[in-house]
Amino acid sequence: MSWGHAGPAVGGERYARAALSFLTDPGDPVLGALLECAGPDEVLAAIASGDPNPARSLPSASSADGRGARISVAVVDRAVERWRARLGDLPPVARLAAWERSGYTLVCPGDAEWPTQLDDLGDGRPVVLWLRGSIDLRFACLRSVSVVGSRAATAYGSHVATELAADLAGQGWTVISGGAFGIDACAHRGALAVGGCTVGVLASGLTFGYPKSHAGLFAEIERTGMMVSECAPERAPTRPGFLVRNRVIAALSRGTVVVEAALRSGAINTARHAGELNRAVMAVPGPVTADQSAGCHELIRECAATCVTGARDVIELVAPLGEVEPGPSREPAVPADNLDPVTTSVLAAVPRRTGRGPAAIATLAGVDLDTALRCLGLLAAAGHVERCDQGWRARTI
């Protein structure tokens, strides 16, 4: 593990991004807007300058497009002042080197390991990612699914999350989650149980490691997967920080599955981010008598989330076209092998694509027309055939 290829030299862009992760909060819209037109080193220099009007040293700041409005020099000045107040938190370069020795990697936009799908977040893209682990994050996330849900999971939800993650990981899909109690932990553990790859994205710094009681889990994830945070290592989590973190979980993966979530759960927020990023949004249904599934059902009903019941359904949605084998065919109400021989012969005479008239079907089946018509009526009721402009055709369900 290392500080990437360039190392954290003071004055370099990489050092500046690391430093900004100490001074600013993830997802700060002023910083995001600034970084669209100024380098992180320029922003850091403005913070460190002691200039009471630092925006003057950010040549493009005064023309920056601040989320639909021009960010005024005064706004930048006040933001820089806020960040400057945290300069005391900024560790010396020697400390950064110590983190490096303890297994951290710093990944910046443009690095080979930077997951470029995070760029879909626009100016909400993380300034930097702090990593601890043993895989290539970008590579691991190319085939990944986020599995998230309620902290207050039921036995049912815990079981389903564990099985789903194990099945996904067992088929080579990386399972991303938030390291929280409940569904998140089950998702990580399910992937670990089959020797699969899992990624934990925390709302705290990784040294802080929230929740503390998951230290063992996080250590295990680091051993075979990856722990990720956009916060400086010792940063404690904040309440809004969890919501801001959720956008990273959603953006890293091809789709987000919510296993159990109450109506106001943060997992719903993750799913919404996934939808905004044009990722697949999926929810696992559960008993309508359980509050913990109410958010999943609402996602399905109101937000067009796909109802998924297992890894096969998930992979069908997120896998590249052509990679997934078609599932077992959806059978009609009466299976074809329960039909009597005459009806079977009529069914065999019904074409799959364009329709065929009943007289032609009767001839092909070797029955008279009224037998064919009776059989077609029964086959239609049973869901095997349907009428079309040209007559009858086999139904594909």
Added chain:
Amino acid sequence: MSWGHAGPAVGGERYARAALSFLTDPGDPVLGALLECAGPDEVLAAIASGDPNPARSLPSASSADGRGARISVAVVDRAVERWRARLGDLPPVARLAAWERSGYTLVCPGDAEWPTQLDDLGDGRPVVLWLRGSIDLRFACLRSVSVVGSRAATAYGSHVATELAADLAGQGWTVISGGAFGIDACAHRGALAVGGCTVGVLASGLTFGYPKSHAGLFAEIERTGMMVSECAPERAPTRPGFLVRNRVIAALSRGTVVVEAALRSGAINTARHAGELNRAVMAVPGPVTADQSAGCHELIRECAATCVTGARDVIELVAPLGEVEPGPSREPAVPADNLDPVTTSVLAAVPRRTGRGPAAIATLAGVDLDTALRCLGLLAAAGHVERCDQGWRARTI
């Protein structure tokens, strides 16, 4: 109860329809096509004639459009011959009068009590309905929902079906089902438990009353609701008859809810009929670990059935526009009353429809622009606001 307004005079259309329900099977496509161009009395006369070429006595039969193909004279002849073989089953008019005294009503297309929504079935429309009960069927079905599902119901499904039916019936909705074991019976009983209206549509004749052990349930339904069959009273059910019956359950109501159904359940067939008839198709989710919910999940995922969790969701879909009060608003991840005062004031300054720029929002909220931008970022992450062309607007979920 009576034989309708006209009485079962031999030779009349009403008597002919009653007689045809003894001689033919429900949903017979040849009979359906014949009745599109010949009167039921003409068809009955042709059956009774003894003529070896009865189609000659059905003037329009030779030009009838038989489901995409001209029905040939030979096909009609053979069908009539098949029906003629059952002439021995046809009871004397005196027997019809005995049924009348025992509480049957015969309802034909065109009668005041005929549920005209059945006409959506086209030439698959029942020839006649045999009724036993104490309500006006047509009126009761104007506000009705079909609740169907697996015979092998779980405790969960039984609970949900009972509660759902009770809630629907308690709000003035008629609950239609098929009188079978499991979900069907729970649906009827839930409606009965709250003194609501329920309709049982059997695949057997009503005197036969399949399943036999539900005789008590059927008697109770008759007392306050209605039992319905398109079969003659003593007809036993046939295997395909259940599937054919399902189209009537689907057509009578505004929508069909499947509570529990395995992948090959007949309830899936009912839901499919509902979809073809442009009725609402709904399914109640359940544990993905239960086979009994697999059909429901498939309906939701593959057949665009709406995921419903209770009577409110159902009524929202089937009630006439404007009748339903809007549900409790879908809340964002962090409820608005948990926000700090400054963020609350910024949220209050964000308009609902067209967007507003951050500078204007800051002015309205009485905060400086960078505070407004920080708050907007947080509010966006929490799902309260979203960006749009004109700036920011409140999010309606």
